[in-house]
Amino acid sequence: xxxxxxxxxxxxxxxxxxxxxxxxxxxxxxxxxTLITREPGGTKIGEEIRNLLLSCAHSEMDALTEMxxxxxxxxxxxxxxxxxxxxxxxxxxxxxxVDSSIAYQGFGRGLGMDVVESVNxxxxxxxxxxxxxxxxxxxxEALNRGRARNxxxxxxxxxxxxxxxxxxQGFCLLRDKYPCRIKEIDASKDIDDVFxxxxxxxxxxxxxxx
Ligand code: TMP
Numbered sequence: 001x002x003x004x005x006x007x008x009x010x011x012x013x014x015x016x017x018x019x020x021x022x023x024x025x026x027x028x029x030x031x032x033x034t035l036i037t038r039e040p041g042g043t044k045i046g047e048e049i050r051n052l053l054l055s056c057a058h059s060e061m062d063a064l065t066e067m068x069x070x071x072x073x074x075x076x077x078x079x080x081x082x083x084x085x086x087x088x089x090x091x092x093x094x095x096x097x098v099d100s101s102i103a104y105q106g107f108g109r110g111l112g113m114d115v116v117e118s119v120n121x122x123x124x125x126x127x128x129x130x131x132x133x134x135x136x137x138x139x140x141e142a143l144n145r146g147r148a149r150n151x152x153x154x155x156x157x158x159x160x161x162x163x164x165x166x167x168x169q170g171f172c173l174l175r176d177k178y179p180c181r182i183k184e185i186d187a188s189k190d191i192d193d194v195f196x197x198x199x200x201x202x203x204x205x206x207x208x209x210x
Contacts, residue, residue, distance in 0.1 A: 003086035004209060005127065006202065007097040010135030011168055012157050013146025014187045015194060019135075020095045022195050023202065027091055035085040038095035040073040043080045049073040054154035061155075063109035067116060070101050075123040082127055098124060099132060099174050099182070104156065107170030108163050131205050133198055134175050135187035139168045142187075 006023075008016040017038075024036045040050040049069050052058065074097070085092050098120050106116040143164060146157060175182045185197050 001083075001086040001127075002089035004091045004131075004205065005082065005086060005094070005129045006091065006205075007094045007099065007129040007132045008135065009096060009099045009103075009132055009182075010171060010185075010187060011137065011139055011142045011164060013142035013144070013149070014135035014137045015145070015191070016133075016135050017095055018191060019133075019194060019198055020093050022191075023198060024093055026195075026199065027093075027202075032091050033089065034091045034093060035081070036093050036095075037077070037081055039077060039097055039100065040070055042077040042082075042094075043073075045076045046073040054156065056153075056155050056158065058155060063105060063111055066109065067101065067105040067111055067119060070105065071119050071123040074098065074101075074120065075125070078123065078125050078127050083125065086127070094129075097129060097132070099134075099171065102174060103167045103170035107173070108159070108167040110166075113170075113173075129181060131201060132178075132182040133201065134171055134182050134184050135194075136171075136175075136184050137187040139164050 008020050010016055020036060020038075024034050027034050039046070040053055041047045049072060053061075053066065053069055053073075082092055082094070101120055102113055102116050105111050106113045140161070143157075143161070147153065175184055183201050185194060187194055189197070
């Protein structure tokens with residue numbers, strides 16, 4: 001693949017989305033061709049699955065159903081958007097990807113890493129991020145930030161603190177398991193500082209790619 005695939009991961013409220021847009025603007029100004037996208041979502045089908053997943057009307061949703069729905073949205077996303085963009089040589093900036101499934105469904109819901117990884121193997125279609133930025137932040141601080149920003153909470157954000165703690169532990173475990181791909185960002189810092197940390201990593205990657 002000619003392009004670069006960069007994913008942004010971390011707990012709810014860590015400030016990923018703001019940074020995805022800042023990075024996108026910066027790279028475009030430098031003349032790079034980029035694609036900004038998110039999970040669940042990115043495609044029409046994916047956005048419909050997103051509504052289903054995040055709606056508080058579905059509090060009875062089983063953990064397995066949830067895992068398969070995230071993976072289904074991902075399969076469509078990879079096929080329809082991510083692979084073609086990488087083939088065209090674009091830098092794809094994706095707000096969450098498969099690590100979120102491992103952290104939320106594998107650890108948060110307790111399905112386990114192996115189950116979630118094996119189901120997602122098909123959805124990924126051999127696509128793997130070149131770089132994953134893990135926004136590390138105290139979980140309570142992140143949740144409070146998120147709650148202050150959005151008025152209403154979605155089905156996942158409404159989960160208990162214990163659930164979010166398990167998700168956080170999942171992200172830390174992934175960071176330790178894949179140190180070459182997953183780089184930690186200190187997301188407790190202000191917006192400019194976080195942006196600087198991210199751009200150092202991306203500039204390095206762009207240099208290596210030349
Ligand atoms: P967002 O609000 O960051 O866009 O993400 C939507 C929610 O979905 C967030 O709470 C994390 C959760 N999520 C999963 O549980 N599994 C996944 O695979 C993905 C991509 C997101």
